Amino acid sequence: MSLKLITIFLIACAGLVHAEDGDAKLILIKNVLNSIITEGNDLMVQYTLYNIGDGAATDVNLADSSFHESDFELVSGMTSVKWERILAGTNVSHVVIVRPLKSGAFNFTSAVVQYVASEGSDTTFGMSNDLGELDILSLKEFKRIHASHLIEWGLFGVWCIPSIVLPYMLYYKSKSKYSLKAKKN
Amino acid sequence: MGFQRLINFAFIFVLFGGATANTCVQPTPSFSHYTSNNEKLSQSSAVVVEFTLKCKNKVDDLLLFADVEGTQIPVTKSPEGNNFQVSWTSSSLVQARKMYKVRFFDEEGYSNLRKAIRSSQDINSVKELFQVEFKHPGLSSKLWIRSELLALIVATIVFYVVCKERSEVIA
Amino acid sequence: MAPKQANFSKEEELLLQDFGRNLSKKSSVIFYVHAIFVSAIPLWLFNRVHQMELVDNAVLFVIGTLVSAYLISMAYKNNKFEMKHKIAQKRGEGVAAEVYSKTAESDSSKKISKKEKDERILWRKNEIAEAESMQLAVFYSNSLFLIVLILSSFYFFKNYTPMFNYMVSMVGSSAVTALLSTSSKK
Numbered sequence: 098m099s100l101k102l103i104t105i106f107l108i109a110c111a112g113l114v115h116a117e118d119g120d121a122k123l124i125l126i127k128n129v130l131n132s133i134i135t136e137g138n139d140l141m142v143q144y145t146l147y148n149i150g151d152g153a154a155t156d157v158n159l160a161d162s163s164f165h166e167s168d169f170e171l172v173s174g175m176t177s178v179k180w181e182r183i184l185a186g187t188n189v190s191h192v193v194i195v196r197p198l199k200s201g202a203f204n205f206t207s208a209v210v211q212y213v214a215s216e217g218s219d220t221t222f223g224m225s226n227d228l229g230e231l232d233i234l235s236l237k238e239f240k241r242i243h244a245s246h247l248i249e250w251g252l253f254g255v256w257c258i259p260s261i262v263l264p265y266m267l268y269y270k271s272k273s274k275y276s277l278k279a280k281k282n
Numbered sequence: 283m284g285f286q287r288l289i290n291f292a293f294i295f296v297l298f299g300g301a302t303a304n305t306c307v308q309p310t311p312s313f314s315h316y317t318s319n320n321e322k323l324s325q326s327s328a329v330v331v332e333f334t335l336k337c338k339n340k341v342d343d344l345l346l347f348a349d350v351e352g353t354q355i356p357v358t359k360s361p362e363g364n365n366f367q368v369s370w371t372s373s374s375l376v377q378a379r380k381m382y383k384v385r386f387f388d389e390e391g392y393s394n395l396r397k398a399i400r401s402s403q404d405i406n407s408v409k410e411l412f413q414v415e416f417k418h419p420g421l422s423s424k425l426w427i428r429s430e431l432l433a434l435i436v437a438t439i440v441f442y443v444v445c446k447e448r449s450e451v452i453a
Numbered sequence: 454m455a456p457k458q459a460n461f462s463k464e465e466e467l468l469l470q471d472f473g474r475n476l477s478k479k480s481s482v483i484f485y486v487h488a489i490f491v492s493a494i495p496l497w498l499f500n501r502v503h504q505m506e507l508v509d510n511a512v513l514f515v516i517g518t519l520v521s522a523y524l525i526s527m528a529y530k531n532n533k534f535e536m537k538h539k540i541a542q543k544r545g546e547g548v549a550a551e552v553y554s555k556t557a558e559s560d561s562s563k564k565i566s567k568k569e570k571d572e573r574i575l576w577r578k579n580e581i582a583e584a585e586s587m588q589l590a591v592f593y594s595n596s597l598f599l600i601v602l603i604l605s606s607f608y609f610f611k612n613y614t615p616m617f618n619y620m621v622s623m624v625g626s627s628a629v630t631a632l633l634s635t636s637s638k639k
Contacts, residue, residue, distance in 0.1 A: 100287065130318075130326045130371060141318060141328045143371055158361065161486060173316035173330040178358035181345050189356055192328045192369035194316055241504045241615075243322045247429045247444050249352070249501040253494065254436065260491045260595045261440060268588035275547030403494040430502075437600040444596045447589060451539050 121185060125159070127208050127225035130192075134231055135239040136200040139172055143269025144208060144225065146180075147188040148212040154183045156220075159191060161208035168203065169195040183212075200235035253262040293447045305388045306337035306344055309412045317376070317418040330369040331384055331414060347392040349385045349405065354395065357386065379420035385410035459530035480587060484529045485522070491595045492521040495602055495623065503606075503615040513616060517623040524627035525594055532590035540589075541582035548578045594630050601626040611634065 123146050129143035144161070148154055157180040164176060176192035183189055197203070205228035215223045313333030318324065335344070348368040355369045364440035387395055388411050395408045437442065476484070496514055498504045552574045556565050583621065606622035613621075 130328060133323055138320065138323055139318065141324060141326070141371075143328070158356075172315070173332065174369060175332070175358070175360050175365060177361050178367060179361055180356060180358055181343075182298065189358075190369070190371065191358055191367070192330050192371060194318075194328065194330060228434045237504045241502070245429055246502045247432075249498065250429045250433045253433070253498050255499060256494045257595075257599065260487065260494065261592060261599070264487075264588040264592040264595070265447075267442070268585055268592060271585050271588070272544075274542045275551070275581065278547040278550040281550065368582045430603065432605075434600075434603050437596070437603050441596045441600045444589075448536070448593050451536050451543065451589065 101119055120218070121148050121152045121154035121183070121212065122150035123144065123148055123154050123157065123183065123210055123212055123221075123223055125210045125223055125225040127161070127205075127228060127235055128265075129205070129228065129231070133234060133239070133243075134197065134278060135234040136197050137223045138196065138239070140169075140195050142193045142195065143190055144193070145190040146183060146210060148183045148185050150214065151185050152215050153185055155181065155216075156216060157181075157212040158209050158212065159208060161193065161225075163206045163208070164193075164195050168199055169197055172196050175267060181274060197233045200233045200238075202230045202232050204230050289325055305390065306335060306341050306411060308338040309386075310336040311386075311412055311414060312336070313414050313416075315382075315414075317382075317416075319376075319419055319421050321375055321377075321421050325375060326371055326373050328369065328371045329382065329418070330367065331416075332365065332367045333414065345389050346411070347387045347389075347395075349387065349395065349410070350382065352405065356391070369416040370403050375421060376418055380418050381415060382418060383413060383415050385413040387411055392407070476533075477583075480533075480583065483587065484526045484591070487591050488522040488526040488529065489518065491525060491598060492623070492627070493516045494599075495606075498606075499615065499619050503618065505615045505619065510616065510619070515620060517619055519626040521560075521623045524624075525598060526580070528594040528598075528627075528631040528634040529587075529590045530596055531631075533586045535634075536589055537582050537586035540585050541578050544581050544585070545574075545578060545611040548581055549574050552577055594634065597633065598626050598630045601629050 126145045126147070128143050128145075130143055131139075134140050142161075144159060146157065146159070158177070159179070160177040162176065164171065172194040174191070176193055178191055180189060207227045208225040210223045210225070211220045212223075213219075311333045313331055315332075316328075316330040318327045318329075331348075337344075343363065346366060347450075348355045348357050350370065353370070355368055355370055357366050359366055387408070391408060391411055395405060398405050398408050496507070496518065499514075500507055552570060556570060556573075602622050605625055606618055610618045610621055
C-alpha cells in the first residue's frame with residue numbers, strides 16, 4: 098500500500114518536473130556598469146537574462162558581436178557563452194570586460210540570445226536592448242578631468258619661487274636690516 | 283507489482299542518477315581572473331573568473347555551479363564547451379584588498395549544497411569539486427585632497443602673508 | 454632748513470625721483486622680466502593640467518602672455534609708487550643709523566658736513582625704498598595674480614573649453630591685479 102503511494106508521489110513529482118505547463122521566455126538586458134567610458138580604460142558590460150516564462154529555458158546561447166577587434170580589446174570574459182538551463186522565474190548574469198581602442202561616439206548595438214523555450218520546440222531568438230550611441234572619452238580628456246595633478250602643481254610651485262619667494266626674501270632682508278638698525282639706535 | 287517497482291526504480295534513477303553521469307575526476311583548473319578597481323570609472327564593481335579544466339576522465343557537457351561567499355552562480359561555458367566563466371557584479375565598490383575564494387560544484391555537489399542550505403546546515407561541509415582563490419588588490423590608492431584645492435590653500439596663505447606686509451607698510 | 458642754492462636742484466632731483474612715477478631703466482627692466490616670467494608660468498599649468506598643446510595654441514599663448522605681462526607691469530608700477538614713500542618714511546631711522554655709523558667708521562679726519570650727511574641719508578633712503586617697494590610690489594602683484602588665476606581657471610571656468618579658460622583667466626587675473634593697484638587706499 099505504501100509503495101503504491103510512493104509510486105504515485107514519484108510520478109507526480111516527475112510530472113511536475115518534466116511536463117512544462119508553459120514555455121520559457123527570456124529577456125536579455127545589456128547594460129554598461131561604467132559611469133564614464135574612456136579610451137584605454139576598462140569598460141564593464143553586464144548581460145542579465147530573466148526567465149519570465151513558466152518553463153525552464155534550455156540550451157541558452159548568448160552572443161555579442163558588437164565589440165569588433167578593431168575598436169575594442171577584450172580584457173576578460175567571453176562574448177559568446179551558453180547556459181544549460183535557466184529555470185523559470187530565475188535570472189542569470191554575465192560580465193564582459195573590454196577596453197575601447199578609439200575615442201568618440203560609439204553605437205552600442207544589441208546582443209543576441211537563442212534558446213529552446215520548451216521541450217522539442219525550435220530555437221527562439223531574442224535581442225537585448227540597444228544602448229544607442231555612447232560617448233567614449235579620449236584619454237586626454239579623462240586625464241584632464243580626473244588625474245591627480247599633484248606633480249604638476251608641485252613643479253608649478255617650484256617655478257613660482259623666483260617670482261614670489263625671491264622678492265619676499267629680498268624685501269624681508271632689507272626690512273629687517275633697517276628696522277634692526279633703527280631699534281639699535 | 284514487481285514490474286511497477288522496476289518502473290519506479292527506473293524513474294528515480296532517471297531523475298537523480300542521470301545527473302551524475304558527468305563528473306570530472308581529479309580536476310585541475312587553470313584560471314585567470316579580473317576584478318575592477320577604478321573608482322573613477324564606475325560605482326559598481328565586477329569580478330570575472332575564466333578557466334579551463336583538465337580532468338582525468340573524458341567528460342562532455344560538464345555542468346558546473348559556483349559558490350562565492352554564500353551565493354550560488356551557474357557557470358557559463360563557451361559554445362565549444364572547453365572554456366568556463368563565472369562572473370558577478372555588485373552595486374558598490376570593493377574598496378579594501380580581499381581574497382576571493384570560489385568553490386565549484388558539479389551537479390551532484392550542487393544538489394547536495396542546496397539540500398544543506400534547505401536544512402540550514404553549514405555549506406562549507408559540502409565537498410566541492412575544486413576551488414580557486416585569488417586576490418583583489420583594492421582600489422587604486424588616492425590622495426583624498428584634490429591638488430588644486432591644495433594649490434589654492436597654499437596660494438591663500440602666501441596672499442595672506444603679503445597682504446599683512448603690505449598693510450603694515452601702508453598703515 | 455633752507456637749502457643752499459647749489460644743492461637745490463640736487464634735492465629737487467631726489468624729491469622728484471622720490472615722488473615721480475617714472476621708473477629708472479633698471480627698474481623697468483626688472484619689472485618687465487618679472488611680469489613676463491609670472492605670465493609664462495601658468496603656461497606650464499595649462500599645458501599639463503588642461504592638456505593644451507604648446508604648439509597648437511602657440512599664438513594664443515603668446516598673445517595671452519604679452520597682454521598679461523603688460524597689465525601686470527602696470528600693476529607693479531602703481532603698487533611700487535604707492536608704497537615707496539611710505540617705506541621711505543619707515544626706513545628713515547634705520548637708514549640714518551646706517552649712514553651715521555658708516556661715516557663714523559670712515560676717515561674721521563675728513564669732516565663731513567651735516568648737509569652732506571643728510572643728503573647721503575636721503576639718497577640712501579631713496580635707494581632702499583626703491584628696492585623694497587619694488588620687491589613688495591612684485592610679491593604682492595604676483596600673489597594676487599596667481600591666486601585669482603587659480604580661482605578662475607580651476608574653479609570658475611573649470612568646465613569651459615581650455616582655450617576660453619586660458620584667455621579669460623589670464624586676461625581677467627592680470628586685469629584684476631592692475632585694477633586693484635590703481636585704487637589707492639588712504
